[in-house]
Amino acid sequence: MFKSLADWINDRTGYRALADQAFNEPIPGGARWRYVFGSALATVFCMQAFTGLLLMTAYSPSSSTAWGSVFYISHVMWMGWFIRGMHHFTAQAMIVLLALHVLQVLLAGAYRRPREFNWWFGMALLFVTLGFSLTGYLLPWDQKGYWATKVATNIMGGAPVIGPSLQKVFVGGVDYGNQTVTRFYGIHVGLLPPLLVACLAAHIALVRRHGHTPPQKAPATPSPAWPEQVFMNLVASVGVLSVIILVVLAHGGANLDAPADPSNGDYPARPEWYFLSLFQFLKLFPGRLEAIGTMVIPGAIVLVMLLLPLLDRILPRSFAHFLACGFVFGVLGGAGFLTVQAIRDDWDDRPFLAAREKADQARLRAIALALDPGVGVPPEGAGYLLARDPLTQGRAVLEKRCLGCHVHDGKGLGTQSASDLARFGTRDWLRGMLENPGAGSYFKHAKGCDGMMEWKRTTKLKPNELDVVADFVAGFASIPDDVEPTEWLNQKEVAEHPGLKLFQNDCGKCHVIDGLSEGGLRDAPGLFAWGSPRWFARMIRKPDALDRYGYLETSNRMPAFGTDQVSDADLNMIIRYLKDDYLKPAAAPAQAR
Ligand code: HEC
Ligand code: HEC
Numbered sequence: 001m002f003k004s005l006a007d008w009i010n011d012r013t014g015y016r017a018l019a020d021q022a023f024n025e026p027i028p029g030g031a032r033w034r035y036v037f038g039s040a041l042a043t044v045f046c047m048q049a050f051t052g053l054l055l056m057t058a059y060s061p062s063s064s065t066a067w068g069s070v071f072y073i074s075h076v077m078w079m080g081w082f083i084r085g086m087h088h089f090t091a092q093a094m095i096v097l098l099a100l101h102v103l104q105v106l107l108a109g110a111y112r113r114p115r116e117f118n119w120w121f122g123m124a125l126l127f128v129t130l131g132f133s134l135t136g137y138l139l140p141w142d143q144k145g146y147w148a149t150k151v152a153t154n155i156m157g158g159a160p161v162i163g164p165s166l167q168k169v170f171v172g173g174v175d176y177g178n179q180t181v182t183r184f185y186g187i188h189v190g191l192l193p194p195l196l197v198a199c200l201a202a203h204i205a206l207v208r209r210h211g212h213t214p215p216q217k218a219p220a221t222p223s224p225a226w227p228e229q230v231f232m233n234l235v236a237s238v239g240v241l242s243v244i245i246l247v248v249l250a251h252g253g254a255n256l257d258a259p260a261d262p263s264n265g266d267y268p269a270r271p272e273w274y275f276l277s278l279f280q281f282l283k284l285f286p287g288r289l290e291a292i293g294t295m296v297i298p299g300a301i302v303l304v305m306l307l308l309p310l311l312d313r314i315l316p317r318s319f320a321h322f323l324a325c326g327f328v329f330g331v332l333g334g335a336g337f338l339t340v341q342a343i344r345d346d347w348d349d350r351p352f353l354a355a356r357e358k359a360d361q362a363r364l365r366a367i368a369l370a371l372d373p374g375v376g377v378p379p380e381g382a383g384y385l386l387a388r389d390p391l392t393q394g395r396a397v398l399e400k401r402c403l404g405c406h407v408h409d410g411k412g413l414g415t416q417s418a419s420d421l422a423r424f425g426t427r428d429w430l431r432g433m434l435e436n437p438g439a440g441s442y443f444k445h446a447k448g449c450d451g452m453m454e455w456k457r458t459t460k461l462k463p464n465e466l467d468v469v470a471d472f473v474a475g476f477a478s479i480p481d482d483v484e485p486t487e488w489l490n491q492k493e494v495a496e497h498p499g500l501k502l503f504q505n506d507c508g509k510c511h512v513i514d515g516l517s518e519g520g521l522r523d524a525p526g527l528f529a530w531g532s533p534r535w536f537a538r539m540i541r542k543p544d545a546l547d548r549y550g551y552l553e554t555s556n557r558m559p560a561f562g563t564d565q566v567s568d569a570d571l572n573m574i575i576r577y578l579k580d581d582y583l584k585p586a587a588a589p590a591q592a593r
Contacts, residue, residue, distance in 0.1 A: 021208070023226035028214035030221075031228035034108070035212060036236035037101035038204075043237035044094050045200070047244075048132075051087040052189065059139070061185035063178040064381030066141035067259040071370050071377060074256050081253035088254035089247050091133055093240060095274050098126055099332075106308075106328055109321050110213035116309040118210065121203040123306060128196045133272060135188040141181055141382070143359060146260035147269030149184075150176060155282075155294045176262065258362040259382035268355040270346070277335035280342035301331055365392055365585065372583050387569075391585070394577025397570045401561060407441065417445045418558065424578055425531025427474035434466050448554035451510060451524050465502055472499025473507075477531030477579075485514040485528050512547075523551035536575045540566065 010016045027035070058077055060069040073080035102122065105111055111119040138149040157167030172179025248254075261267075271279050278298065285293030304327060312320035346352050366385050369375045378384040386392040402421065404414035409422040420441035423429045433442045437452030461469065475497075479488055488494060500516075508517025510524035526547035529535045543558040544550045566574070576582055 023230055024224040025208070025211070026222035027212055027225055027229050028222045030223045031225070031232055032215070033232055033236075034104050035229060036233050037097055037104055038207070039233040040236045040240050041094065041097050041101060042200070042204075044090055044097060044240060044244075045196070047090050047241065048087065048094065049193070051083050051090065052193075054083045055087055056189060059185075061139070061181050063141055063181050063260070064383070066139060066181055067256075067382035067385075068370070068377040070140040070142070070256055071367070071382070074253055075367070075371060082248060085248035085251065085253035086244065089244050089251070091136065092272075092274075093244050094129055095133070097240065098129060102126070103328070103332075106325055108213050108215070111309050111324070112312060112317075112321070113309065115206070115210050115213070118203060118206045119309050120306065121199050121206065123302075124199045125196065125203060128192055128199060131192050132188065132196075133274075135184040135192070137272065138180065138184045139188065140256055141260045142257035143260055143264070143267050143362070144255075144257040144269070146176065146262070147267045148271050149180070151269055151271065151279075152275075158291055158294050160291065160295070256363070256367065258359065258366040259385055261383065261386070266355055267359060268352050273339065276342040277338035280338040280345070362386060362392065365389065368585065369583060375583055388573075390573050390576035390582035393570065394573035394575075394582070397566060397574050398577060401566055402574070405558070410441070416440075417447075417556070419443065419446065421578055423580075425477045425536070427470050430474055431466070431470040434470060447556045448552045449549075451522060454522075455510070459506060461502065461506055468499045469502045469507065470499075472497050472503055473527065473530060476527065476529050476535075479529040479532050481532070481534050483529075485516065488528075489515050525549060531579075533572075533575050533579070536578070537571060540571060540574070 055073065058069055058073045058080065060066060070084070073084050075081070077083075105119070105122065111122075134149070134152055138145045153167050153171055156170065157163045159166065168174070170180075170183060172183045270276070281297075282290065282293045285291075308324045308327070311324055314320075315323065366382075369385055369389055370377050370382075375385075375389075378388065398408065398421070399413060402408075403412050405416070405418040406412065407416050407418075407420045410420065420429075432439070433452065434456075437443050437456055443449040443452055475494075494500065504517055507527070508519065509521040510519055511517060511527045512519035512524075513526065513528045538545060539548055539558075540561050542548060542560055544560055549557060561571075
């Protein structure tokens with residue numbers, strides 16, 4: 001019954017002839033391991049199509065959602081990390097296999113007459129694959145893809161005549177943004193796959209037409225592909241897939257860098273490893289010579305590669321073959337040398353390593369924030385993930401705007417002429433200051449700020465009283481933004497606080513608080529709500545206000561920061577950073593992929 005069903009199907013489809021063609025294809029000289037690359041490549045390509053389709057079901061191509069959706073795939077979706085990892089590493093395996101395949105074809109002389117077209121379709125496949133890599137690299141819209149793509153498209157833009165327009169077409173305008181994502185995505189999933197299938201079909205059809213190239217010193221007794229060659233192909237495909245799976249497991253999937261941040265120009269951009277040689281090569285052609293490195297020489301190499309099959313029209317056949325092999329191995333050797341050089345250059349490049357380290361921290365931070373149920377990827381776009389993180393953004397603005405004078409945890413980036421802002425506004429900071437206001441981390445270096453040192457020389461408060469008053473003043477930081485001094489004083493906890501009297505009698509001689517103290521002994525900053533967000537904000541926006549340091553006449557004062565220097569959002573970030581109000585980094589990030 002089974003046989004009659006098979007007959008029936010064969011009658012309608014002719015599948016037996018097809019299978020016959022596939023399995024009983026004659027292999028001149030018998031089955032060989034070196035023939036396995038083509039079929040391994042086809043397997044790997046099917047893997048890419050399959051994992052790519054799965055990724056498409058979850059990926060969302062836009063500059064605001066791409067990162068979040070890739071994050072979802074890598075960290076939330078069931079098996080998503082594995083699928084993405086397979087797609088990522090299979091892409092690299094494809095490049096390796098292609099290179100091996102090309103070398104094998106070259107050594108066997110299989111690129112020559114009558115297989116010229118085969119060689120050309122093969123080259124086309126190589127370029128389509130590189131196109132997949134280039135476009136795919138950008139799709140997560142993370143820092144490494146963003147900056148590497150910027151470098152790549154700038155190279156494209158440097159091409160004579162058509163370069164700028166070509167770049168504009170690919171980038172989708174002048175700026176890199178949503179249009180860049182949608183275009184690259186369209187090319188990656190809409191344009192390149194059919195192109196690859198077409199080239200592959202033509203390539204395979206031509207292989208069938210011309211058959212395998214017989215080995216030079218082989219008995220001319222062809223044997224059918226089945227079973228030996230088919231078996232070898234199968235082993236190779238399984239072997240390649242196993243290696244890829246092992247690599248994916250070892251890496252825990254593919255990396256996702258921090259979300260793309262166009263303002264972060266010091267990102268240490270590097271291309272994928274197989275483009276490193278070109279990257280290194282470009283360093284040899286600075287300035288106006290650049291086009292030689294980006295266009296002329298690579299273009300010449302490609303042209304020669306394309307013309308290799310025609311070489312034996314003008315040269316003796318074996319000499320042409322020798323030259324062709326020499327050329328390709330020379331290019332590969334040079335590329336290998338440049339790759340090693342590129343890696344070694346980075347090894348002892350301190351600024352690069354520091355930037356790399358910073359980028360890694362940003363990556364881990366972004367993942368931790370996105371994973372946290374209280375934070376998550378903002379619906380406005382992953383770009384806001386780190387921009388709204390006090391630890392990242394607050395720290396960055398502090399470094400840029402404040403640490404030119406101040407220090408933080410003992411570390412300053414400039415004159416170190418102002419106080420240590422770590423834990424500012426807390427009981428710790430205050431108690432330390434009351435102990436020794438003339439210490440380096442308090443008022444030692446601030447010009448004209450000798451009020452607390454003067455206080456220290458004259459105060460009668462004993463250490464335990466200082467504790468109590470410190471408790472009292474440290475509570476100011478939690479006074480809500482809309483509460484006025486008199487209102488606040490009416491509260492029971494305040495009115496009955498043992499520190500209240502001490503404050504009035506001692507601190508109140510200089511520090512004025514409506515309804516609590518009159519001051520008068522000398523000018524001093526207002527302390528109401530000291531350490532609260534509003535106190536901070538006023539200190540940063542208006543340090544020269546009379547209730548801040550406006551009474552000081554010395555120059556070298558803290559400058560007022562307007563919204564043009566520190567935006568309201570950034571002000572909030574600084575304050576939250578200084579007040580320790582952010583998601584704490586875990587000792588070991590849970591899923592640090
Ligand atoms: C040009 C140097 C300079 C810069 C930049 C600067 N400060 Fe200050 N800061 C001072 C000095 C000096 C004081 C002491 C008061 C004064 O002299 O105005 C001070 C005081 C403060 C105080 C009050 C505590 C204290 O030590 O008196 C806070 C809080 C503060 N700065 C925060 C900041 C923040 C936040 C920034 C960044 C947005 C910043 N400062 C930038 C010099 C600076
Ligand atoms: C002799 C006047 C005087 C007395 C008394 C005094 N202070 Fe001050 N205080 C100042 C002056 C002036 C400053 C500004 C910095 C400087 O010059 O040392 C200051 C600064 C401060 C600051 C930092 C403000 C900022 O910029 O962040 C705090 C907090 C503070 N005093 C708390 C107290 C407490 C608590 C007491 C009472 C135990 C007290 N002070 C007593 C004069 C005084």
